[in-house]
Amino acid sequence: MMRSYKIGVIKGDGIGPEIVDEAIKVLDAVASVEQINFDYEEFLLGGAAIDETGVPLPEETIQGVKKVDAVLFGAIGGPKWDTLERHLRPESGLLGLRKAMGTFANLRPATVYDELINASTLKPEVVKGVDIMVVRELTGGIYFGQPREYGEEKAYNTMVYTRPEVERIAKVAFEIAMKRDKRVCSVDKANVLEVSQFWRDIVEEVHRDYPEVELSHMYVDNAAMQLIRDPKQFDVILTGNIFGDILSDAASMLSGSIGLLPSASTGEGVGLFEPIHGSAPDIAGQGIANPIATIASASMMLRYALGEESAADRIDTAIKKALAEGYRTQDIAAFDAKEVVSTSEMGSIIADYAAK
Numbered sequence: 001m002m003r004s005y006k007i008g009v010i011k012g013d014g015i016g017p018e019i020v021d022e023a024i025k026v027l028d029a030v031a032s033v034e035q036i037n038f039d040y041e042e043f044l045l046g047g048a049a050i051d052e053t054g055v056p057l058p059e060e061t062i063q064g065v066k067k068v069d070a071v072l073f074g075a076i077g078g079p080k081w082d083t084l085e086r087h088l089r090p091e092s093g094l095l096g097l098r099k100a101m102g103t104f105a106n107l108r109p110a111t112v113y114d115e116l117i118n119a120s121t122l123k124p125e126v127v128k129g130v131d132i133m134v135v136r137e138l139t140g141g142i143y144f145g146q147p148r149e150y151g152e153e154k155a156y157n158t159m160v161y162t163r164p165e166v167e168r169i170a171k172v173a174f175e176i177a178m179k180r181d182k183r184v185c186s187v188d189k190a191n192v193l194e195v196s197q198f199w200r201d202i203v204e205e206v207h208r209d210y211p212e213v214e215l216s217h218m219y220v221d222n223a224a225m226q227l228i229r230d231p232k233q234f235d236v237i238l239t240g241n242i243f244g245d246i247l248s249d250a251a252s253m254l255s256g257s258i259g260l261l262p263s264a265s266t267g268e269g270v271g272l273f274e275p276i277h278g279s280a281p282d283i284a285g286q287g288i289a290n291p292i293a294t295i296a297s298a299s300m301m302l303r304y305a306l307g308e309e310s311a312a313d314r315i316d317t318a319i320k321k322a323l324a325e326g327y328r329t330q331d332i333a334a335f336d337a338k339e340v341v342s343t344s345e346m347g348s349i350i351a352d353y354a355a356k
């Protein structure tokens with residue numbers, strides 16, 4: 001029987017439209033063989049929204065994304081808008097959207113494709129088999145904390161976490177760990193920050209409900225080093241908003257390119273599926289962006305939001321096949337390439353494999 005889903009699409013700025021178009025190409029390819037129908041509805045966010053409406057997060061976007069089954073998002077921002085007044089910055093558009101959607105849990109898998117083992121900046125034996133899930137708190141912490149101020153003589157932000165915020169993200173991490181290798185490493189800076197000691201204490205409390213899961217704690221500076229030294233020691237990394245943002249970008253170099261890593265932002269309602277990278281204005285419009293992070297985010301959308309496991313498997317297998325066959329975008333062109341392809345060629349190759 002045909003299944004129908006309404007997908008909200010936010011292409012955004014910079015490379016956003018280029019990479020989202022490729023993810024849609026791949027979704028349409030799997031739809032044709034999986035008895036699925038996707039209806040897409042586009043919404044504005046970030047710079048594109050400022051240009052069109054004057055604000056980074058229009059009310060139509062906030063209301064519209066509540067009425068779809070899932071949202072696929074590219075990226076926003078760029079020099080044209082980043083210098084605008086603080087409250088008009090595109091980031092506040094994305095932060096506002098995440099808050100409005102209640103997507104407090106950002107799942108960022110950092111996996112290494114065997115097919116691309118030489119692309120890592122680390123030795124193959126260090127990264128082969130890396131399979132980390134970063135569980136990043138997404139709607140609290142220093143990106144949201146009040147008070148915040150930019151003044152003439154001083155500026156500050158505030159890192160705040162409330163008990164319910166820590167409890168719910170810790171639960172997500174432990175639940176995910178139960179389906180994996182049952183190890184959670186909670187990353188904080190509890191030697192310096194009260195908010196981190198609070199985080200650590202509550203993670204310990206929540207852990208009592210998950211005795212089968214091994215819990216460890218690590219300071220974020222050490223975690224950054226350990227990720228590069230011996231990434232295979234990690235299974236699930238549980239951390240706050242800013243630390244997860246930074247650690248996941250660092251983790252992308254285990255796989256070889258930030259253009260490879262997807263994410264799922266889930267929580268109270270509709271989920272938001274987005275690559276971990278930004279809008280890459282430095283390469284926008286050149287047809288060289290790697291669309292795999294966004295295509296893999298579409299796969300996470302199928303798996304986590306729509307329960308379409310078979311379609312998601314098709315996409316994951318197609319990505320691996322494209323890499324195994326030696327197709328490479330510019331960012332990974334130096335590693336065992338048989339053919340260097342454009343953003344849209346990579347999308348078409350993956351779409352073709354996914355439909356077979």
Ligand SMILES: NC(=O)C1=CN([C@@H]2O[C@H](COP(=O)(O)OP(=O)(O)OC[C@H]3O[C@@H](n4cnc5c(N)ncnc54)[C@H](O)[C@@H]3O)[C@@H](O)[C@H]2O)C=CC1
Nearest residue numbers: 075076077078258259277278279280281282283289290331
């Ligand atoms: N989720 C979002 O919408 C995010 C937006 N941003 C915004 O993006 C803009 C640029 O920020 P940056 O710090 O430069 O981070 P970025 O992630 O956009 O780019 C960092 C570097 O990675 C490269 N890169 C990123 N994605 C790639 C891809 N798919 N294929 C190949 N190379 C890729 C870029 O060319 C650049 O050299 C800023 O306006 C920033 O605020 C940054 C992070 C997340």
Ligand SMILES: CC(C)CC(=O)C(=O)O
Nearest residue numbers: 091094095143245276277
């Ligand atoms: C608005 C920023 C926090 C976006 C970002 O860098 C991210 O979510 O990875």
Ligand SMILES: [Mg+2]
Nearest residue numbers: 245246249276
């Ligand atoms: Mg980031």
